[in-house]
Amino acid sequence: xxxxxxxxxxxxxxxxxxxxxxxxxxxxxxxxxxxxxxxxxxxxxxxxxxxxxxxxxxxxxxxxxxxxxxxxxxxxxxxxxxxxxxxxxxxxxxxxxxxxxxxxxxxxxxxxxxxxxxxxxxxxxxx
Amino acid sequence: xxxxxxxxxxxxxxxxxxxxxxxxxxxxxxxxxxxxxxxxxxxxxxxxxxxxxxxxxxxxxxxxxxxxxxxxxxxxxx
Numbered sequence: 598x599x600x601x602x603x604x605x606x607x608x609x610x611x612x613x614x615x616x617x618x619x620x621x622x623x624x625x626x627x628x629x630x631x632x633x634x635x636x637x638x639x640x641x642x643x644x645x646x647x648x649x650x651x652x653x654x655x656x657x658x659x660x661x662x663x664x665x666x667x668x669x670x671x672x673x674x675x676x677x678x679x680x681x682x683x684x685x686x687x688x689x690x691x692x693x694x695x696x697x698x699x700x701x702x703x704x705x706x707x708x709x710x711x712x713x714x715x716x717x718x719x720x721x722x723x724x
Numbered sequence: 725x726x727x728x729x730x731x732x733x734x735x736x737x738x739x740x741x742x743x744x745x746x747x748x749x750x751x752x753x754x755x756x757x758x759x760x761x762x763x764x765x766x767x768x769x770x771x772x773x774x775x776x777x778x779x780x781x782x783x784x785x786x787x788x789x790x791x792x793x794x795x796x797x798x799x800x801x802x
Contacts, residue, residue, distance in 0.1 A: 686775065
């Protein structure tokens with residue numbers, strides 16, 4: 598059972614932030630390769646987003662997001678209140694242009710070059 | 725204990741009979757895996773739901789700490 602108070606707080610944050618990233622570390626200093634990849638994608642789309650570092654409360658936040666959206670690994674990107682995906686899905690959606698569309702921004706030219714290919718950027722830490 | 729890649733493949737195949745499954749050790753550490761899964765059962769499902777199905781199939785190995793991360797690429801066969 599997730600902590601109800603924390604769950605309510607998280608639901609409020611998701612509702613209040615049109616683009617919200619739950620990640621390990623901060624956009625300036627990601628602490629996980631997967632989180633870093635999503636930050637790179639969002640930065641290359643030049644979109645404003647809120648970011649929450651999950652590391653200080655990893656297990657409680659896993660329980661909360663499991664209840665809210667049936668997803669327990671981080672990063673998680675929420676757009677307009679809905680979970681869009683983790684690193685794999687976000688990168689796929691970025692490459693196909695679906696992410697730019699979901700965010701209502703222009704797809705940058707030569708987009709795939711902006712995100713480092715996974716082979717060159719192995720995860721630094723557990724997802 | 726590094727993950728047994730063949731076992732992970734079997735767990736996914738058991739949950740999605742008929743699926744084409746390939747699991748590789750992405751970093752050589754044995755706990756960051758990458759799986760490519762094509763399954764007819766994905767028809768009509770969002771990518772999120774496709775990933776949920778695969779992750780649920782191997783949940784036991786996440787819970788016991790064998791796997792730390794599983795990158796996924798899912799899709800329909802063909």
